[in-house]
Amino acid sequence: MFVAATFAFVLLHFAPGDAYSSIGGGMTDEIRATLRAQRGYDLPLARQYVRWLLALASGDWGWSTSQQRWVSDVIAEAIPRTLVLMSLALCASLALGMGIGAWQGARAERHVAARDTADRAVSVVTLFVYSMPQFWLALALMFCGVRWFGLPSGGAVDDLHDRLSAADRLVDRLRHLLLPWLSLTLAGAALFTRFQRSAMRDAIREPFVRAARAKGSRERDIRFQAWRTALSPVITIAGLFFPALLGGAVFVEIVYAWPGIGSAVLKGVDYRDYDLVAAVVVIGSAMTAAGSFLADLTRELVDPRNRLEHS
Amino acid sequence: MNRAILRCIPLVIFLATACRGADRPTASPNAEVGGTMIIVQPAEPNSLFPPKVSDSQGLSVVNAIFDRLAEIGPELETNGDAGFTPRLAQSWTWSADSLSIAFALNPKARWHDGAAVRAEDVRYTFAVYTSDTVASDIKSAIPNIDSVSVRDSLTAVVWFKRRLPSQFFEATYNMYILPSHLLAAIPMGALATAPFGRNPIGTGRFRFARWEPNARLEIVADTANARGRAKLDRVLWTFVADPAAATTKLFAGDADFYEAIRPENKEQMRTATQLRLHTVRPLEYGYLQYNLHRRGKPLRHGPPHPVLGDAAVRRALAMAVDRARLARSVFDATGDAALANAPRVLIPDTIAVVPIAYDLAHARALLDSAGWRVNPADSVRVRNGVRLSFEMMAPSSSVPRTTYLALLQDQFKSIGVEAKTLSLDGPSMGTRVMSGDFDAFMNVWGMSPGRLGMPQTWGATGDLNLGGYQSTAFDVRLDSALSAFGTSEARRLWTGAFQQLIDDEPGLVLYEQRKAVAMHVRIQNTPMRPDAWYAGLADWTIDPAQRIPRDRIGLGAPR
Numbered sequence: 001m002f003v004a005a006t007f008a009f010v011l012l013h014f015a016p017g018d019a020y021s022s023i024g025g026g027m028t029d030e031i032r033a034t035l036r037a038q039r040g041y042d043l044p045l046a047r048q049y050v051r052w053l054l055a056l057a058s059g060d061w062g063w064s065t066s067q068q069r070w071v072s073d074v075i076a077e078a079i080p081r082t083l084v085l086m087s088l089a090l091c092a093s094l095a096l097g098m099g100i101g102a103w104q105g106a107r108a109e110r111h112v113a114a115r116d117t118a119d120r121a122v123s124v125v126t127l128f129v130y131s132m133p134q135f136w137l138a139l140a141l142m143f144c145g146v147r148w149f150g151l152p153s154g155g156a157v158d159d160l161h162d163r164l165s166a167a168d169r170l171v172d173r174l175r176h177l178l179l180p181w182l183s184l185t186l187a188g189a190a191l192f193t194r195f196q197r198s199a200m201r202d203a204i205r206e207p208f209v210r211a212a213r214a215k216g217s218r219e220r221d222i223r224f225q226a227w228r229t230a231l232s233p234v235i236t237i238a239g240l241f242f243p244a245l246l247g248g249a250v251f252v253e254i255v256y257a258w259p260g261i262g263s264a265v266l267k268g269v270d271y272r273d274y275d276l277v278a279a280v281v282v283i284g285s286a287m288t289a290a291g292s293f294l295a296d297l298t299r300e301l302v303d304p305r306n307r308l309e310h311s
Numbered sequence: 312m313n314r315a316i317l318r319c320i321p322l323v324i325f326l327a328t329a330c331r332g333a334d335r336p337t338a339s340p341n342a343e344v345g346g347t348m349i350i351v352q353p354a355e356p357n358s359l360f361p362p363k364v365s366d367s368q369g370l371s372v373v374n375a376i377f378d379r380l381a382e383i384g385p386e387l388e389t390n391g392d393a394g395f396t397p398r399l400a401q402s403w404t405w406s407a408d409s410l411s412i413a414f415a416l417n418p419k420a421r422w423h424d425g426a427a428v429r430a431e432d433v434r435y436t437f438a439v440y441t442s443d444t445v446a447s448d449i450k451s452a453i454p455n456i457d458s459v460s461v462r463d464s465l466t467a468v469v470w471f472k473r474r475l476p477s478q479f480f481e482a483t484y485n486m487y488i489l490p491s492h493l494l495a496a497i498p499m500g501a502l503a504t505a506p507f508g509r510n511p512i513g514t515g516r517f518r519f520a521r522w523e524p525n526a527r528l529e530i531v532a533d534t535a536n537a538r539g540r541a542k543l544d545r546v547l548w549t550f551v552a553d554p555a556a557a558t559t560k561l562f563a564g565d566a567d568f569y570e571a572i573r574p575e576n577k578e579q580m581r582t583a584t585q586l587r588l589h590t591v592r593p594l595e596y597g598y599l600q601y602n603l604h605r606r607g608k609p610l611r612h613g614p615p616h617p618v619l620g621d622a623a624v625r626r627a628l629a630m631a632v633d634r635a636r637l638a639r640s641v642f643d644a645t646g647d648a649a650l651a652n653a654p655r656v657l658i659p660d661t662i663a664v665v666p667i668a669y670d671l672a673h674a675r676a677l678l679d680s681a682g683w684r685v686n687p688a689d690s691v692r693v694r695n696g697v698r699l700s701f702e703m704m705a706p707s708s709s710v711p712r713t714t715y716l717a718l719l720q721d722q723f724k725s726i727g728v729e730a731k732t733l734s735l736d737g738p739s740m741g742t743r744v745m746s747g748d749f750d751a752f753m754n755v756w757g758m759s760p761g762r763l764g765m766p767q768t769w770g771a772t773g774d775l776n777l778g779g780y781q782s783t784a785f786d787v788r789l790d791s792a793l794s795a796f797g798t799s800e801a802r803r804l805w806t807g808a809f810q811q812l813i814d815d816e817p818g819l820v821l822y823e824q825r826k827a828v829a830m831h832v833r834i835q836n837t838p839m840r841p842d843a844w845y846a847g848l849a850d851w852t853i854d855p856a857q858r859i860p861r862d863r864i865g866l867g868a869p870r
Contacts, residue, residue: 017738021745027365027448028767028774029745034446038500067524068358068508077524139555146563153560159349159527159547163864257551257560259525267354267552270708272738 001285008281009052009274013045018272019065039065052278062275066268071275074264075283081156082249082260085177086242089184094238096185097192100126101234102227104193105200123197130190135251138183142255145179152176154257180256184249188241195237199230231302239295243287246280344532344542346853346862348834351557351566355525355550360508361487362440362447371845372548375530375541376423377487377513380414380433380467381479385840387656389480389761390798398538399428399488399514409474412482416465419537422490423518433467434459435491444500451767451774452485452759476796477761484759488514516541516849525550531866541849544866561586564859567831570844574643580829589828592656592841594758596649597712599703599719599819601625601751604779608747611779617697619750623681624699625816629667630674631726632719638822641714645827649820651809652769656841657762659802664809667816674726685727692727700729701750704743707734712753715821744777754818760842762805765789769812780817833857 018041020032036042040051055062061071104119129137145151152158158172203209203226212222250262257263261280268276356369364373381403384394392403400414420428437459440447455478457470469482490512497505511519516538517530528548532541549566551557558576561569562583572580572588580588601619604612618624634648647655651664658664683692683699692699703719705712716732723730730751735743743749754777758764766789767773771781788811792804813820828844830836833854837847853862 015739017736017740017742019738021739021741022737028451030774031446031448031450032745034443038444038446063504066357068363068504069524074524142556142559146559153563153565154551154556155526155549157526159549159565160347160861160864255553255556257526257549257553257556259523263525263552270736 001282001289004285005053005056005278005282006049008278009049010045012272012274012277013048015272019274021272039063052275056282061279064268064273064276066271066273066276067264071279074276075261075279078259078261078264079283081258082246082253082262085180085184085252085258085260086246086249088177089181089188090238090242092181092185093188093192094234096189098196098227098231098234100189101193101196101198102200102223102230104197105230106204106223106226108201108204122193126190126193129186130194132187133251134183134187135255137187138180138252138255141179141183141186151179154255156259180252180258183252183256191241192234192237196230196234199233200227203227203230228302232299235295235298235302239291239298240288242291242294243284246284246287342855343852344540345544345855345865346833346858347545347547347864348543348568348831348851348853349547349549349566349861350568350570351551351560352548352569353550353552353554353557353571355528355548358503358508359511359519359522360503360505361489362445362449363503363508365448368548370843371848372528372530373487373511373513374515374843374845375517375546375848376511376515376519377489378420378515379483379487381483382846383480383484383760383842385838387760387840387842389484389763390476390796390801392479395479395483398483400483403479409478411468411470412479413462413466413468414482416467417537418465420514421535421537422492422514423512423533424490424493426490426492428488428514429464429491430461430467431464432488432491433469434461435495436486436489437469439489439494439499439502440486442499444498445502449485452763453481455481475794476801477763477793480761481763484761517546520545534866542852543848544862544864546848561829567834568829570826570828572827572829574645576829577643583829585832586829587832589830589836589839590645591826591828591839591844592654592823593826594654594657594760594842595755595824596652596654596758596820597715597753597755597822597824598649598652599715599751599821600754601778601816601818602747602749603781603817604747606748606750611747611776611781613747616701616750618699618701621681622815623677624683625819626667627674627677627681627726628723628728629816629819630670630677631728632722632819632821633669634821635669637715637718637722640718641711642822642824645825646711647823647825649823652812652818652820653758653762653765653809654823654841657758657760658809659805663802663806664813666813666820671725678726683727689729690724690727691729698729699727700731702731702733704733704735704740704749704752706737706740706753708737709753709755711822711824712755715753747779763793765808766793769817778817780815782811782815782817785811785815833859833862 020035040048061075064071064074067074100122104122107116107119142153146153152175156176161169161172164172209222209226212225249260250266252258253260253262254266265277265280352368354368356364356366356372358364359369359373361373361377364370378399380398380400381395382398384396386394388394399416399420401417402415404413414433416428416430422428437456439445440449440453455472455475457472460468462468471478493512494502494507509522516533516536518533520529520531522528527550529545531545532543534540551560554573557569560566562579564585580586602616603620605614605616638646638648650661650666651658655661678692682694686693703716705716707713713734720730720732740752744752756768767775769776769780769785770789771786785808788804788808792801792808795801795804835852835854837850840846
């Protein structure tokens with residue numbers, strides 16, 4: 001995290017311009033100089049870095065120049081919204097991807113892949129969804145959702161949400177969540193399906209499957225065991241996918257005007273908002289570490305061989 | 312006993328129902344007032360602290376919450392006080408020498424927290440706007456105000472350095488009056504970051520209600536306002552960055568107003584019967600800014616640019632561009648070729664100002680006579696070993712400006728000029744411009760009604776004179792125009808100043824964009840001023856016969 005924070009700080013400062021570089025608004029050279037001095041941007045980079053690091057160590061994330069408020073306030077507000085969206089999308093895409101992928105993989109035993117129409121059809125659909133740019137998928141879903149199902153076009157809640165009854169508020173939240181959640185879920189599910197299908201196809205041909213069949217085990221149990229051994233690559237991908245969702249959510253948040261950290265950081269990059277972008281990089285690296293740790297833990301839980309490898 | 316309780320039950324139910332009814336939001340009894348308008352906007356303001364607000368997103372909200380001393384009229388006349396209407400000041404008196412104006416404040420005016428408005432607020436406001444530590448962009452727009460003094464609790468006197476026709480405009484247009492009783496205790500250096508900027512208290516006919524960052528901002532009618540409550544109950548700004556998502560929200564009926572309808576939405580607008588289109592001419596013009604000094608030298612310094620330092624080349628470039636066709640290509644029906652270095656509405660005599668006409672033969676002849684000969688190898692002109700080549704930049708975030716780059720490149724090529732194009736993000740482009748590391752870039756200037764910013768953008772000593780244009784003849788004409796009191800004399804002098812700019816061609820003026828504003832048909836608006844469509848927002852109404860459920864919410868507190 002320290003390395004990531006340092007990289008974030010240095011790379012951001014090496015990018016041309018700062019928060020007060022854009023032309024327009026009648027900002028004179030004198031005003032630019034005053035504002036840079038107020039934020040310490042006129043100091044040598046090393047001094048800026050030490051100041052930023054000391055502040056970070058004391059829990060001060062700094063001031064967001066793009067939102068004119070404390071970075072901690074921006075994060076405290078935006079991160080929970082993004083986490084809700086991401087975690088729901090991750091759970092749903094995992095469940096969908098593992099289910100469809102396992103079903104496809106299990107068919108490999110009975111069908112020659114090239115002639116299995118159902119498998120091919122599902123593969124084409126997942127490949128299509130997987131290869132679609134996420135913002136395009138989000139726009140297409142928005143078009144259909146708004147036009148045919150009367151779903152809201154964006155935002156986390158209705159503009160007049162606080163005028164609704166408690167029950168209506170819940171419904172309103174769910175209605176607003178549906179399209180962005182579906183956009184992220186479909187993209188994630190397509191990815192997991194492809195990995196799960198491939199792993200399941202390998203697992204179903206393992207000798208232990210044949211041995212279990214010869215022993216007369218029930219087909220359901222055999223497939224369950226094969227699925228468990230095929231979970232490792234999917235869990236690894238899920239661990240990596242967790243922080244990647246933070247990036248993927250950027251497009252979805254922009255299209256659906258979801259007030260999460262993705263849209264905040266995109267605006268931050270545009271405005272050269274050093275403190276906000278650096279803070280999000282630090283959080284992103286923490287999430288990467290947490291995702292990898294959780295993936296390792298889960299892999300050991302579902303496949304005892306991983307525990308044996310360590311011991 | 313039981314009977315007594317039973318008899319009381321209907322009474323209890325009645326009281327409970329009545330109380331519940333009292334808690335509920337009530338619809339406004341007056342048919343003209345009431346209703347909710349939702350504005351969809353691509354970005355949210357950075358702050359609502361008036362001295363730090365210069366973007367149109369923020370100004371539309373600030374203008375509703377805060378008041379100026381007086382408001383400019385629809386003609387945007389800045390000469391004297393003609394056309395201005397009272398706002399916080401109910402009247403004003405000029406001194407005999409015209410070097411001060413005493414503003415008598417409305418004794419009934421109150422801040423939204425209930426405190427009375429005092430002359431001290433006006434004095435404090437001037438101190439904030441001109442403070443070096445606050446570093447407001449507006450400071451450069453009020454150079455002629457010397458000081459503000461307090462004559463009594465309801466009279467503030469604004470003192471000027473010199474007598475100018477724009478004195479009254481300068482004192483009233485640029486400053487929104489701030490509450491000194493809330494802000495004076497905060498050090499000037501901390502004002503920009505104080506919570507007030509996100510939870511403002513003003514004197515306008517709307518008061519601030521809530522701001523959910525990156526989502527929405529709400530203002531509601533101030534029912535106790537001395538000038539009468541705003542006619543709408545509430546205005547909500549909802550922030551949607553993606554233009555496609557913003558228009559979807561508008562066409563789905565989730566929003567009532569969008570000021571950035573694009574040409575590709577024209578067809579959709581035709582079929583959307585619930586919407587109508589308005590055209591607003593903002594006080595802006597787009598142009599290609601030339602660097603008149605050698606690239607890489609500090610801004611406004613150094614020897615002349617080897618190519619663009621030559622006035623003949625700049626005139627030839629202007630002749631090579633069919634600006635009317637370019638404006639149509641880029642903006643369809645919502646753009647016009649610019650006439651001079653200001654939008655038409657700010658050019659007093661549009662007939663007398665003569666722009667450089669599109670004339671390819673003349674452009675080629677001008678370059679030939681200046682010694683620029685076509686190199687047969689690549690068809691680019693050369694003089695003394697210097698190629699007639701330069702680089703043009705545009706911000707990547709602006710589709711019109713990047714499109715213009717491609718079109719200009721093609722037009723310049725036809726007279727043997729090589730123009731390379733480059734798109735950069737805002738901060739990167741700004742850094743290059745401010746360090747003088749550029750040949751030319753696409754820029755847009757927004758102007759104030761009084762043309763008071765022109766010395767800044769085109770004057771020899773102007774801080775925003777980005778190309779380093781220096782012309783004593785222009786400076787003299789500009790100063791004379793800004794100082795002229797008589798209308799006909801001012802027209803003549805302004806014509807001379809604009810013509811001088813056209814003749815010197817320090818930048819190639821290209822277009823004036825007309826904003827296509829989509830609005831729900833149930834909203835009845837007052838005429839939209841070119842400098843601020845939102846100026847009359849407090850008088851906008853919603854047709855009682857066409858009200859939809861969100862118009863009937865009333866002013867009651869949220870549940």
